[in-house]
Amino acid sequence: MLELLIAIFNGISIGSVLLMAALGLAIVFGLMGVINLAHGELMMLGAYTTFVVQNVLKGWGDSWFEVYIFLALPAAFLVAALAGLILEKGVIRYLYGRPLETLLATWGVSLILRQFVRSVNGSIAMGIGVFCCLFFGGLFLLRRRRNWERIKKWAIPTIGSLSLAMAIFKILLLVNLGNKALTKPWFSARNVDVTAPVWLQGGLPLGDFQIPSARIFIIILTLLCLIGTYWFLHRSQWGLRIRAVTQNRTMSACLGVRTSQVDGLTFALGSGLAGIAGCAVTLLGSVGPNTGQNYIVDTFIVVVVGGVGNLLGTIVAAMGIGTLDYLIGSKTLVPMLVGVEPWESFFDFFGTTSMSKVIVFALIIAFLQIKPAGMFPQKGRTSEL
Amino acid sequence: MMNQRKGLGKKKLLIEGVAIVAIALILAFVIPAVLPAFRLKLLGRFLGLAIVSLGIDLIWGYTGLLSLGHGIFFALGGYGLAMHLKLQLPSGELPEFFTLYGVDKLPWFWQPFSSFPFTIMAIILIPSLVAALLGYLVFRNRIKGVYFSILTQAALLVFFNFFNGQQKLINGTNGLKTSTEHIFGVMAGSDSAQWAFYEITIVCLILAYILCRWLTSGRFGRLLVAIRDDEMRLRFSGYNPTGYKVLVFAVSGAIAGVAGALYTVQTGIITPKFMEVAFSIEMVIWVAVGGRGTLVGAIVGTLLVRYARTILSEEFPEVWLFFQGGLFLLVVTVLPDGIVGWIRDKRWGKKRVITYPGLEEMVEPQMNADEYG
């Protein structure tokens, strides 16, 4: 009995990590129809933010270090949300209604972000600063000219390439000067170590077993995020606008909702949740440039199985996939099936962490045969637009 | 008028045929004479990859289905040929790696691969059957668009896990090496065999091109474009697109299988790495750079991107990912028609492909049309 309870707890804790990662994706995908393959990299940014916050607080003394996670969570949210906002304003805005192109563009962004954390150093950061100053400063000055509309066709590319050239020149100059403080990568390709505070390293004893406190923390965090998201979408002014735009963009625009603002906000919210998820996974594993890649496919599957635009579906799907994966991968089912050939040898063959994924995927495909639109499909005419 | 157009079409076809033969002859005879052996080998591999981009172009550029799982078919083809090469041993002996894991009997699915005709059939048929099955299960439910992409990606992950985890069946991460094995008594890594593979690659590339050219012209091709542009309307006109989609996905899978086999013998190794997520998305970018919806574009794009990669990663490995990422952004925002499409725009001053393959549609949060019923 206890073993079964433990199994369910483990399943739920795997599921809650999945859910945490999928929540932001479900919002962005469900409400905006945007496939964001850089979602995993936004998680990674959240994780790196946690690393930075932790190192800053380490300098302040032990009592600060014990509570770093509570500072890291909002910081990770803000950094990822900001990155998401830039991504939306810079790229995705131009690609609404073209989901496959969004998919490719966000994959490009994810490649760039991965390499960025590997090689970012003082000189590259300064180069980016120089570019932003020159480009946006130049735009600001030129915008005030009378003939802006006329010259903008060639002015924007000119300023853009000039400032880019300046920025790259600056980077090369700094690199050639050989100042080690500027050319040393901040994070480098190595994984960085995020050590949980002592109270999250242990666990609650329960009979022979011990329930990891980090797992409990993540489950509670997931619950809080769910409640927060629900409240925001259904009880707040902005949530109302978001839902309105989702249901009927044109009508909302006619009624005075600034749809582009709403888009930006929704995307930032989804990205921020990815940041929180990134912060949470630092409690479980290490942080590296490839952290996000471990999650991305699984989380998309969760969203697809759950049905788009439906938080409840996402929850059920995440928990279901998590539990299944655990039950098969840990061979919990084998003792119950002793003697029942061929099932015993079947579950024995697939009873490793790598092989359980094969079964889970087969089950998902089978499930989609019955319910092709996911667990809780949206009803209504909007669905076939 | 009709006749004139037909005549014009014939003339164009003739020009195209002559151009293909000319390029093929140059590739087959002139280039090997000019290029140093090492660069020639690279070219051979890239031409192998160009074959798989033809397959992707067929399914994505023409039919509008973005497959992120072509690595599966590519690797299946590669594994097929590699298994055949591994079995070129005196009877009773097992490929070396089996003994490492204490396997003393050849697994059953290896056995037919000792026959060469079976292997050739398997290289074509197994990937296309897998594609057909996956396609049928997905398309039957009218799952399409990004859902299809995500499911193919998940399938890729599953195949990767399976091949990566089965040391005893297929040598796991290490993969199968072919260059010291023998094919028809010749060592697969030797210069003469490599030269033969290079020539076979060119022949296969041309065959694949002709196949795709044939499929995408005429009635069938127009159907594919119709699926891409407005599947609903096609359905309303009384067609059932499922069969066509399954068929074209299977053909595309078969092409990828052949490409995989040719690439494998030229690199000398096949590993589950070919089923990694990144590699399959990279295939898509080759097509996108060259120009989707144009077969020449797929080939040109592959060669360009792969050469850029080789050169960049030789000079500064760090820049490659930035560059590749930038390429994705650039192609999507600035050059949606790819290089070939852009040149054609400039030259003819008008777009010949009216819609960008399947991308201008609205997102569909719903996959089935039950509500219509």
Add this chain to the structure above:
Amino acid sequence: MAQGLGRRKFLIYGSAGLGTSLLLKACGGSPTSGGGGDIIKVGILHSYSGTLAISERTVVDAEMLAIQEINAAGGVLGKQIEVVQEDGSSDWPTFAEKAEKLIEKDQVVTIFGCWTSASRKAVKDVFESKNHMLWYPVQYEGQECSKNIFYTGATPNQQIEPAVDWLLANKGKEFFLVGSDYVFPRTANTIIKEQLKAKGGTTVGEDYLPLGNIEVTGIISKIKGALPNGGVIFNSLNGDSNAAFFKQLKSSGLTPDKYPTMSVSIAEEEVRQIGKDFLVGHYAAWNYFQTVDTPQNKEWVKRFKAEYGEDRVTNDPMEAAYIMVYLWKQAVEKAGTAEDLEKVRMAAIGQSFDAPEGKVTMKANHHITKTVRIGKVRDDGLFDIVWSTDGPLEPEPWNQYVPATKGYGCDWSDPSKGGKYKI
């Protein structure tokens, strides 16, 4: 439309600008290609990108340090060493492709490189068919002995087998084997199982995680189920999975006093990345630790830190990489030529070097003798050496516990014996 065009143009010009500057950098970046007759070209082939870059870059640092030192001391045969670096990008076929490029295009006289067994196996054919020379610095599973490869990492009998013996004598008889899902852990665990069978221990379970997977809950419950009252965990996980494994081991209450864990892929660098809090009290088996007490080691650590920074640590593969550059240099000097690989190969056999880990000697089977040590992770993230062999152990590439290779040896100094002969 006008705006769209503007954006489009901007991006075209922007990319053109970027391209030009990259080209400029390319031209400025490689001024020394070609070169005269007073240099010797060697290749370094490791992953500078991808998942393995983390580990392989540290090895490159050690190799570059050795080459710098040799060059500063006058070079080899009076010639300076010039390095051609290539990126294997953590991808085995790329390793094979780049190895070919280094040999054919750059005409290097030897290559130092590779990390995982899979990458070594991928390039092995290239080196054998071109009869070239590779130096490989990582501990590995054995069961291989190539004429064209020199191995300076440990074979299983120089790392895993002594560790298992030590565990049996000091920590318990029941073993749970955990590993990443690839050739080294699989083969290592085959060896361990045979060894336990021969020495009276038991294997209560084994499980494998895909490389990079960090969901370890399943494995931890399997361990608890199989070893309810404590026992030995033998860990050959590699990469990211380790961090997840040790973090959750601790939070599930599997402490080192009841569940001592012996790792064979965790060195100083990995301890730093996982976080030392989670590893304190666990064990690792290597030939070299930063805390090894020899004058050569103190000197080496000092030089390394001076070159790459005080916060860096040294570890076993880095030390093996450092050794192999010097062994190659000695072999070239004895042979009197760097280009005649046959002569260099013969000269390499029997070369000794006073390495940081102690004296090592290249044997006729192209492996080196090594001292084995077991370390326990300390509070500062370095290792306390709790046990070590009295002197260097002879390498055995063909494992003597595995039935299929029992009784086989390897001897490249005698043409009649070769890579695999019955002893």
